[in-house]
Amino acid sequence: MKGRPLILGAGPAGAMAAIMLGRAGAEPILIDRDAIVGDALCGGFLSWRSAERLRGIGLGLPDIGAHPVTRLALYAGKAEAHAELPETGYGLSRRGFDTAMRALAVSSGAELQIDRIRQLSPGAAVGERQEWRSGSIFLAAGKHDVRGHSRPRQSDDPALGLRIRIPAQAGLTRLLGGKIELHLFPGGYAGIVCQEDGSANICLALRKSMLAAAGGDPRALLDRLAGEHPHFGQRMAFAASDLTIDSIGAVPYGFIAQGTQPGLFRLGDQAAVIPSLAGEGMSIALTSGAMAAKFWLEGGGGAAENYQRAMARAARRPVAVAKLIWETAESERFGQPLVRMAGLAPWLTNLAMRASRIAA
Numbered sequence: 001m002k003g004r005p006l007i008l009g010a011g012p013a014g015a016m017a018a019i020m021l022g023r024a025g026a027e028p029i030l031i032d033r034d035a036i037v038g039d040a041l042c043g044g045f046l047s048w049r050s051a052e053r054l055r056g057i058g059l060g061l062p063d064i065g066a067h068p069v070t071r072l073a074l075y076a077g078k079a080e081a082h083a084e085l086p087e088t089g090y091g092l093s094r095r096g097f098d099t100a101m102r103a104l105a106v107s108s109g110a111e112l113q114i115d116r117i118r119q120l121s122p123g124a125a126v127g128e129r130q131e132w133r134s135g136s137i138f139l140a141a142g143k144h145d146v147r148g149h150s151r152p153r154q155s156d157d158p159a160l161g162l163r164i165r166i167p168a169q170a171g172l173t174r175l176l177g178g179k180i181e182l183h184l185f186p187g188g189y190a191g192i193v194c195q196e197d198g199s200a201n202i203c204l205a206l207r208k209s210m211l212a213a214a215g216g217d218p219r220a221l222l223d224r225l226a227g228e229h230p231h232f233g234q235r236m237a238f239a240a241s242d243l244t245i246d247s248i249g250a251v252p253y254g255f256i257a258q259g260t261q262p263g264l265f266r267l268g269d270q271a272a273v274i275p276s277l278a279g280e281g282m283s284i285a286l287t288s289g290a291m292a293a294k295f296w297l298e299g300g301g302g303a304a305e306n307y308q309r310a311m312a313r314a315a316r317r318p319v320a321v322a323k324l325i326w327e328t329a330e331s332e333r334f335g336q337p338l339v340r341m342a343g344l345a346p347w348l349t350n351l352a353m354r355a356s357r358i359a360a
């Protein structure tokens, strides 16, 4: 007797596990802290690997209005390079994506509960509303650590995430339509993509020291980058000064959970955090959700250790490749040469894009 699995977090990883477990008749309980789906800070680019996984569970991204993306554009200083994506990716807001995934989880047989989990110990998750007990817990709280299970921070000057959304405008759509753009700066990058409603999602990962140097004011930092980097400045010219800027601190890029405790399956960003410029975090989350469900269906809570080892193996190559690209891209010395090389050798860009995907 396996008992009902408990899934903490209804982002891409938790929802995917809930869909697979629900369809297999396991009656999972899916807990999220938010009753209303928010628009999580994210670049909003779903890679072709994500799209493939989603087609496998009957969710077609074009059917929910996602913006098709067929080209990559890279910018650093005055250098620029363009490449075809190996296959079509999509731009979609997290509100749109997470809403679709949650609905599919519920229609697949998962029970959705709203509670904020405060603490996790073997077999028990203590929420604000009640204590939840199960021999099989799937930790899918993503970017937010739960007390007792924090991921180690690996840098004195960690990456932080910033995000600004620019409402749809014809001139902006002409610039961005059909592309995922990566603007490389010394100390970080900005990813830009159109979403389902024509708005542009600009998401940046930058060293914390850059924000400190801008007096802790995110808008001042974005305006400085826009002034120094003409391509980025051209996009930011569409951003009214009163737009909200969201932020998230200390992203543990490169983290891979090497082990776990009996009965605890770590999913998504709680299993592996790929540098976000690869645009593969959601794909890793979906893969981990499906993989954990498969291991659980075969071996119950006792399969947690084997699942975590298999997940760590699957994440190793894409995370290592993305980390190398990110470290090169954000360096003062190598950012521009990287873009020039991408322009001269599109086959190399294609290879890097493929090597930073998680295996299907």
Ligand SMILES: Cc1cc2nc3c(=O)[nH]c(=O)nc-3n(C[C@H](O)[C@H](O)[C@H](O)COP(=O)(O)OP(=O)(O)OC[C@H]3O[C@@H](n4cnc5c(N)ncnc54)[C@H](O)[C@@H]3O)c2cc1C
Pocket: 008, 009, 010, 011, 012, 013, 014, 031, 032, 033, 034, 040, 041, 042, 043, 044, 045, 046, 047, 115, 116, 117, 118, 140, 141, 142, 143, 144, 146, 160, 161, 162, 191, 203, 204, 205, 251, 267, 268, 269, 270, 276, 279, 280, 281, 282, 283, 285
């Ligand atoms: C700057 C930046 C840009 C990115 N851009 C991209 C991109 O373009 N493409 C891409 O594929 N990936 C991108 N990523 C990575 C991607 O956002 C993550 O890898 C992905 O969201 C992980 O999914 P998840 O389900 O593990 O966690 P999350 O998406 O973080 O979801 C976690 C869920 O758990 C819930 N939760 C959290 N804490 C609790 C709690 N205590 N109790 C109950 N519920 C809780 C949350 O409400 C949420 O619904 C980016 C990341 C960053 C930082």
